[in-house]
Amino acid sequence: MTEIEDTLPGPFGALRSQLLDAAAAFAGEGTGGADPVPGILAGLVEDVDRALREELEIFPVCHHSPASALAMARRLREKRPAVIYLELCEDLRPLLDELRNCRLPVALQAFATELDGFPAEWSPLSVVAPVTEASAEYQAIAYALDTPGVELVLVDRSTDHVFQWQPRDDSPADGGEPAAGGGEPEDGVESETGGEDAALHGDAVGIEIGDLRPRFAELEAHLLHHGKVRHWSEWWDQYVEQPLTGADYDTYRQVMVMIGSLFRRLRPERDARHDRDEDRERYMWTRMREHLAASGADPARCLYVCGAFHAASRVEQFGLRADTPYEITPRTATRWQYGLIPSSHSAIEAQFGLAPGSVSIAAATWAKAVKGGGVTPYRLKGQKGEKPKTVRTRRAPEPGGPVADRLSGFLSRPPAPNGLDEDELLGWCVDIVRLARRNGYLASTADAIAVYETSVLLAGLRGRGRPTPYDFQDAAVTCIEKDTVPGRRDVRRLCEILLGGDRVGQVGYDSLPPLARDVLDRLEPLGLDLTKRTIQRALLDLDASPELRPCSDLLWVLRRLLPDNAVRPIMGSRRLGERPIQESWDLDLGRHQRSIVELGYEGVTIEQVLERRLRRTVADPKATAAVALTAVEDAILYLGGGRIADDLGNRAVELLAAERTVDDAPDVLRRIRRLLAYYRTTQATLPKWCERFVTAGYAHYCTLLPTAFLDEDTGVRQVAAMLGFLFSMESLALSLGCDHSQLELAVRQSHPEAPARIALLWAARSQLGLLPVAELRARYDELLANPLVVPSIPLYLSGFVQALEPVPSLAPVVVEVMSKAFARLPDPVLLPWLPKLITTLRDEAAELVPVLVREAGRMFPASLPAVDAWVPPWSARRPAASVPAPVPASAGAAADLVAAHPAVCDAVAGLLGYDAGWRPAPGGAGHGPVAALLAAHDGTAHAVAALIGRP
Structure with missing residues (x-):
């Protein structure tokens, strides 16, 4: 205690002394100087005082917080700053102007597939920064973009630095930049808003402003237990969000900095994110000082918007008067693509480990506060969606004079109790019963009454003056949900829909990349609104309407590149040599706008993207001949063949010659047969690469055949496919210069x-x-x-x-x-x-x-009665001649020839299905079927003898 000053100059000295006295009374005697509690409590006050005394005004926020958004809207109207510094990746700035063409929520995205300076296994790299209307960052963006003379500067590290600072032994998809809770769902909460909307961000790394959640697990468990709540989102809404919704700006600012300082000081010493957080703070302060020096802006007319965690920073670069340099490393040569993708409440919750429904509840709280609090929020002109109601703004007094201590009063007195809003709760109860009935539940008016009473009871048990949306959810689940869920949605999901729903954003046409706009333009002849988030059926009669054939070609390419459920053929197929007459498609492009946007990062047209992917596939070090042949087939089906098919085919020849295994032999045989049949029916001559593939494959498989017969790791199917290639391609291979003896020698060497x-x-x-x-x-x-x-x-x-x-x-x-x-x-x-x-x-x-x-x-036999009399051909007895027929004297020369070469006679007799039974008689002629055959066909015997020059 002796090392801590008892007084602090400024308005917070009295609060600091009170906290130190409380810490001493709590610790008691005998602890000596090892008790860290006084240092932590004193540090909280020091951090608040330091942040508020900074020359550049710091605005602390929490992500997707209605209280932060309301305080931001009020402060922007009071201060009217000329420069806003925003904690967001600096290279995302050009995307902000496109937000006015979108319907929120959407996410800013940076995407890279061709990496330079990062491990190849990280590809593709993706970063998303979701934006919702009930967020302080959106209020700042809308104000800056629609107010003349205001400059918006993003000061956080670039997306390239996000991955530069990622340890090389970690995968970015495994949490390179985790959310407050580590990117995992909150304890005790199962995700019930899953599905396509929850996966809108894919495996991208999430970036948000204001990461406020304890990183000390024991602290979070303690707060949840004593707060009588189930998860962190509910605790934050009850004890921070609601009290700060109507608080003045000074109170809001001091409380947020104090919370950020508390979580910062109580984090584990070996927190893996500690160094990254401090590097971000050094980066942001360095960028702000650089901008102020270059622009000459007045710091008094600037506003720095950052997470409350960073507002309590203690790095040596903190503040405009700091002179400690910080070197910012250059970006890598990785080429980043930027765009907007749709987002949703459930996608944000899944990305950052929030409780299901928490973002929807925050949106409902924001809407209610805007309606009843007299605040007019900022909104981008031309923004898609429903316009907010304009209400009278109650202008707060201009800040001036010394900073007053509002923190002591906030901490010393309980929040003003909010009475029960019976109309609101009754509306919730009636609407949830109505929704439950529509979804198959046997709910009644009695259930609505039970939900009402249970909500009030739960709020009282948890020490709340009025039921919160979380109390209402628990009550509805308890009173309505039975043993089974009759439909797709359970009661908790119905409550989320009732309280705001899983709002899904949409990127406007003008903000789409050229490829996405080209896709929509080329599909316009279908006469469908493909921006809708519903499955639409497209019927194509290609004979009656040949102008739809380009649409069919494009749909098949989209089928090849997009997820299976985005473009799904119901009738029709595309195979080599086939020409469809009619097709039927189920199109769900509205739900997969993100996938189309990401295709736009790879090329200008959809065909260019497919060509690049095919070339990249065959150029991969792990590519095989079967993969290359598949690429050739895709090039013919979707790109019309031509030069690209020849290039891919030449690569297939190289890969086949370099292979040392025959694992893909069945696939190679099947695909090369199909390709040869296609070329023979559509072209006068085979492509050169096909001829080279056949000759190379003939020599390759002949060489590997003896080894493959003995190799236990090579399956019988693979060996059979090798022989199938050799026998079926032999005539073509021989015409191209191959040697038949090579195959015969390979078979003879196989044992x-x-x-x-x-x-x-x-x-x-x-x-x-x-x-x-x-x-x-x-x-x-x-x-x-x-x-x-x-x-x-x-x-x-x-x-x-x-x-x-x-x-x-x-x-x-x-x-x-x-x-x-x-x-x-x-x-x-x-x-x-x-x-x-x-x-x-x-x-x-x-x-x-x-x-x-x-x-x-x-x-x-083909009929049942014939089975009884049927004798298998291989078991039928042939009648043998008991007495050999006499051999005419004229056949003596032929008989002598047969007697001189008995092995040949036996072989011919065997091919004809006879048992030669060769037993030379004293007269030189053989007895048995051979002798009888010669006697019956003496003319043939004479003709054969004459041909070979025998009398």
């Missing part, structure tokens, strides 16, 4: 061990003629006959099914082997495999199922 891959290799060898179909059937029959291999038969079958991709002609064999498996496999093996077979076909080979079904339909 898989897994059953599914072995079956796939058999199919590939069969396609190349290295494995006859009869031998393939024989190998499978051997597997079925081997008891040790039977449990692995389903794996072989999976490989055979995947083999339909590269070898679709093998469909009869696949149906045969699957039928044999169903007939011969025991149930313990077959039944567990069936679900896996179904999921495999659905997930990996859905396009192969129709092939199997068609082949099975061709092979199996």
Whole structure:
């Protein structure tokens, strides 16, 4: 206590002495000099005195506070300042002139996608600063913009510095500039105003004037407990907002600075925002001194509007007379785009961790105070929305003379009690019952009475003279809401709608970026008001009204770039080679104005934005050939192809040649087939990049094929897609100079061990003629006959099914082997495999199922009676010749030729489906079906012998 002076020169000396005496009495004896309470209490008074003695008048505010807005409106009419310094990012100043074209609330936004000086993973960077009508900053902006000769200067750090001061190990989206409560919902309060309106700001970093919330968790919990409230917004409204709404300017100013000083001194020592807050204060005071020196303005005619937390600053740069320099670092080379986006009450609450409905209640408090308090607020000329009523302004006396101590009186006497406004409360109760009935609740007049009485009871229990909107909310939930919510809205949400609603702003046409205006102009032939926040149905008959075809093209581009529910096709599709006749769309562009505005930061036209995004996608280091082919397809569908499609295709060739895995082989095969089919039907010749892609892919997959067969990390689907590419593109690749022996060598070098891959290799060898179909059937029959291999038969079958991709002609064999498996496999093996077979076909080979079904339909009987007499083709017995037919003497030369080359004869007989049964007889001719075949067709034998030069 001895280190603290007992007196303070100026009007606050007596208050300081009273607080020190109270601290000493509270602490008692035995604490020594370690008690921090006297220092804190004395510091509060010192901070207030310091702020009020500053030559430049400081106006402390709290964000979205009706009391701050009312005090600002009164003070501006009294002081008529010539310069207003506003705590807002200095590079947002040009946007303020566009506010007159908008309907509040809206948010000022800075946006950057191409970063220079920041981590690439932070992209895109976005900063928003919401503006509502019930805010002190809007009153200052409206006054400055509509009053001739008044200059508005934004002095807070730029948006670039917001991210410069962000630690590199944090993500800006995770709270680079958190709100008072850390950007999280208030304790005990669940967000019930979610949905699209609450997400209007996206993951942008929020900037607001006047961050007033305790950063000491224990202090906030203490205030909520003793204030008998549930969350901070309710405490602030009850104990600060309402008492200051009708207070004079000096009282308002001193109380706000004291609260800011209290929260500042009671924050944790290791507060992560401490250094950032002080750097902001140094930045703002440096900018103000620079402006005063450059402009020569009189500080007495200036007003500094900042958060109450910053008004109690103790940095060495505080005040105009401070001479401590502060170096402002230059901005990075990041190119920032600026614009206005729609905002809403729920979006502000979600952005800054406020209680649901608190901003709506603040707006209702503002409207009531304006109506009954005799204050005419400032409003930008031409502002969209309902005009406020003009009432008589009760002009306060001009400030002059020394500052009086209003803080002592405010702290020593209780606030004047406000009587119960029965008419207001009765209106709330009747209206909430009406709203509840409309939303499915079985509410009645008795419920309205119960809500009224419960509101009064809750206010009395909480020590309030009149029920607040929060008391009314709690009472309505208690009396009306039952076990379930019958509709989309619960009672708490209905109360928010009743007390002001979730007002949603809108950016005017003149304030939109060129791209957004271009979109609205090009969609004008639809005859719809796309600024409405409702879903509208657009019907396009493109044959009867060909002038609507450009609208259809634009809608498909918007479908590609905007969220799914912004532009949704109901009828119609866009695929390569297809030309739609009719289309039907559900358009909800009014609710997604923010997304369209942000597209305007990337280009002048929507097509330019899409082209830049496609090029950026394929240029990404993580891009693959499949991604590039997707970009080529999008370029054809939405941009008409041409040069951009060729550029993207060339990039696809480079990516394919550089790939070391085949994970995307199925996607590559599907897309290149589709693109080749499109080009063959629309152009005389294939583009050069397509030819290069086929040749590069043929060589690439041939090289990787032996490794892929053995690699356990490569799926069977991927290997099948590789073979599908090689076999389906082989004719084109060979015509472009590729070598068939490369493929054959790759297949011969493949030696898989897994059953599914072995079956796939058999199919590939069969396609190349290295494995006859009869031998393939024989190998499978051997597997079925081997008891040790039977449990692995389903794996072989999976490989055979995947083999339909590269070898679709093998469909009869696949149906045969699957039928044999169903007939011969025991149930313990077959039944567990069936679900896996179904999921495999659905997930990996859905396009192969129709092939199997068609082949099975061709092979199996078409009617039920024919099933009993049906014999599977693979099990039919063929009659064998018991007595070999005599061989004519004239066929001796041919018989000698056959006898000299028995292997060839066996191979030909196998291809024809015969069992050669080669057993040379003493006469040189073979017995069995071969001998009979030669005897029956001796003329053919002679012709063949003559062709090869044998008699």
